[in-house]
Structure formats: C-alpha cells, structure tokens
Amino acid sequence: MLRNTVCALATPPGEGGIAVVRLSGSDAYSIAEKVFLPLHKNKKVADAKGYTALFGHFVLNGAEMDETVALFYRAPHSYTGEDVIELSVHGGSVMADALIEALLAAGAAPAGPGEFTRRALENGRMSLTQAEAVMEIISAGGRQGAALAKSALDGRLAAETEEIKQSLRGLAAHLTAWVDYPEEDVPELAPEELRRTLSQAKEKLDLWLKNYGAGAVLRRGVDCVLLGRPNVGKSTLLNLLAGFDRAIVTPVAGTTRDVVEQAVLLGDTGIRLNLFDTAGVRSEEETDDAIEAEGIRRSWKKLEEAGLVLAVFDAGQPVTAADVALAKRCQGRPALAIFNKQDLAAEDTAFDETLLLPYFKSSVRLCAKDAASLKPLCDAVAALLGTARLDPGAAALVNARQFAAASAARDAVGEAIRAVDTGFGLDAAGVCIEDALHALADLTGEDATEAVIDQVFETFCVGK
Ligand code: GDP
C-alpha cells in the first residue's frame, strides 16, 4: 500500500495565474512545516486546523522563495482522506518546480498518475465509479458531458447500483433459505413478486445501457461525416454548422475534393461534432480522376466509422441512382437524411423522398443556405443520438469497463427472469441472481482486483 507522503502539481503545467501543489499523507504537516513559513511568527503550521489557510512563503535550500498560500485539510476530511495541504504559488513552472523540489528534499515522494484519487478510493472516500467520474470530468468535451460525469461523482451510479443489489440480495437470501431448508417454514416467494423485482432491476440496467452511447456523445463528442452527391449542399451545410465559411462552396460539381475536419458545438444541444466534409460520392467508376476516386473511397470508409452520418440530398432534383446507393449504405447506421434545397422543391417536383426514407432512422427537410435551418437540424440530431432524452442528473455509466459490468448484470438478471418464466426452478434463478450480484460488485469496484484498479488509474494524469 502507498503510505508515504506524496506531492505533485495539481494545476495544469505551463503558464497561469497560480500553480497549486498538493501534498498528501501522514507526514504532510511535518513536511510542510520545513518548507512553508507563515508570515505571522505566532502562527504555526502544526496548529493549523482543517479548512483554514495561512499566508507566507516557501523556502528552498534556506532561501526565501515565492509568496505562498497554504490550505489545510485534516484527515479524514480531505480529498484523499489523509492530511492534505495545498500550496498555491505564482503560476508558470519555475516556482512550482522549486516548491516541489523543496517538498521532495523535506521528505515527500513524487505522486504517481492518479495517486491522490487512488488514495481517496483506498481510504473509502469514493467508489471506483466515482474515481472514474473524476477522470471523465477532467476530460469532458462539453458542459452537458461534464454534468453527466458530475452526477457520477456525486455517487448516483454507486447509490442506484446499491439499491439494485439490495433488492437482488433480498431475493437471493429468500431463495437460498427456501432451497436449502424446504422443510423449514420459509414463506414461499410468490413468482409474481420474484418476477417483478427482477424486472425492475432489469429495466434500470437496460436504461443505463441504452443511455450509454448518448452519454458518451455528450462527454466525448461524435465523429460526423457529411455525404452526398456533388453539389447537393454539403459544404453549405458544414458552413451552417460551423457558423462561418470553412469549406469552399462553389456551384461547380466536385469542388470539395478532400475531407475537411472541423469541430463545432451543435447549437445548444451540448454535442460536439467533429465534422468531416467529403468529396461528393459519385461511384468510383463514374470518375476517371484518380484523386477524386481516392476521395470517394475515403468517404465510404468515413461512413462506416462515423458516429453520425449526415446524408445530404438535393430536393430540387429527381432522386438519382447515386442517391439511392448512398441511402442503402446508410441503412442500419446512425444516419440522418437531409433533404436540402427545400426552397427549390416545387409542388410538382420530381424528387421522391419515399425512395430514400426506408433506409434511414430519421430525416429532416431544410434549406442549408438559411440560418433558420440550424434549429431543426440540431433537434433532429439530438433526437437521433438520444442526447435529448438524457437527464443530466441521472446515474450514468461513464466508461467501457462500467458498460461491460452493467451488461453482464443485465444479462444475468434476464437469465433469472427466463428461469422463472420457463419454470426452470428457483435454484436456477438463484444462481443467475448471484451472477448478477457479482457483476454489480464489479461495477462499483467492491471486488475489484489490484489489476483492474491499476488499469483504471493508468489513464489518470499526475496531480489528480
Ligand atoms: P457540395 O458539393 O455538396 O458541397 O455543395 P455546395 O455546398 O458546394 O453547394 C452547391 C451549390 O448549391 C452552391 O451554389 C450552394 O450555394 C447551393 N445550395 C446549397 N444549399 C442550398 C439551398 O438550400 N438552396 C439553394 N437554393 N441552393 C443551395
């Protein structure tokens, strides 16, 4: 176990107003006493109560260095659960480096990646899911995503997991007693009751799993590709999304040869789109330009990888074979059909969207040249990706590890329900419920092995 006192820069390295160095461990006070001198001679570091601050300066090799504010936290009322002292000095790396040097000389050890959070976990200050939430907050791509991670930090996921476990444990205890001591007077559990409790657990787990993708979209953003024949208005749409002329828009077919990359925040949806405009997708055979053919090949590849496909069609013209080919490739993908140039779509237009609609989950009619089109487009995307229905305060799975554990629990509960329904016997259901309980313990990290914890903290940065 890590029982020495460690220190690290807690603010991002580089220029800034202040830099904060965090010191945590049982020797935090005695180490700080050697390095930090309060301005008032009658103030002593050793006497500093938790949640108080002292002003002074720090010393390195006997020399008075920068002005310093020391913030004190007494165990267990600190982030790590240990004695913690946060020392703020002027920003930039010079003073922070000098301060760390002084702390190391006074007996502190350098903190490893995520070590403060790891200590918090080991001292019971937070659950594994909360530790993971810390990481998500640090790396969240947008405000909504951070709000989601924040609810995980507040322990919503851990608390709701505990509720599910309680109800399953109740069933398990009952089933065990019933199976092991049939002669005793264990009141029989009504199958409807068993089934209801299991269904409630499964519903909750299903909801978490269903919302996982949308949550990831809010936290991380989504790769979005614009596809469509030349001249249907892809670049115009990109500019509408980006809010300025990023892609070259010309009335000549085939202008946008390469894939343009542009990150935009999609209206007020909280979704960050990493946009890729592409060369128009005619079929490779339709062009004898090698560069264009390569561009088209890349477009199809992007379509397969993207988390969101915006398939653009010109509603002012009849549907072409290329349109239908694109629509077919969109089938089963997170693709939105955009019927553009509505201003050119006359009553008697030959454009027949029913040829395309069957291949898409949803569609929107708009006019990319018109700024008023942004809102319906945002709404359609948010609905398609499921972010619109997310409650930022709700419990949420924030990473693949949690997703896998929740899936295993959901599957086990599903098995238990099947066992009850098919009259497989209550002991079979009991086994499945035990499996589910194990998976849920994995989720919150109760039984997490050192190896799993190591893996979680591998991706942390030093200072957190
Ligand atoms: P891309 O080749 O798919 O990227 O198409 P562009 O964005 O370059 O647009 C091709 C032409 O269509 C340009 O002249 C645009 O101004 C025009 N255009 C794009 N959207 C609309 C629209 O909604 N209505 C009309 N009337 N023209 C549009």
Ligand code: ZN
């Ligand atoms: Zn273009």
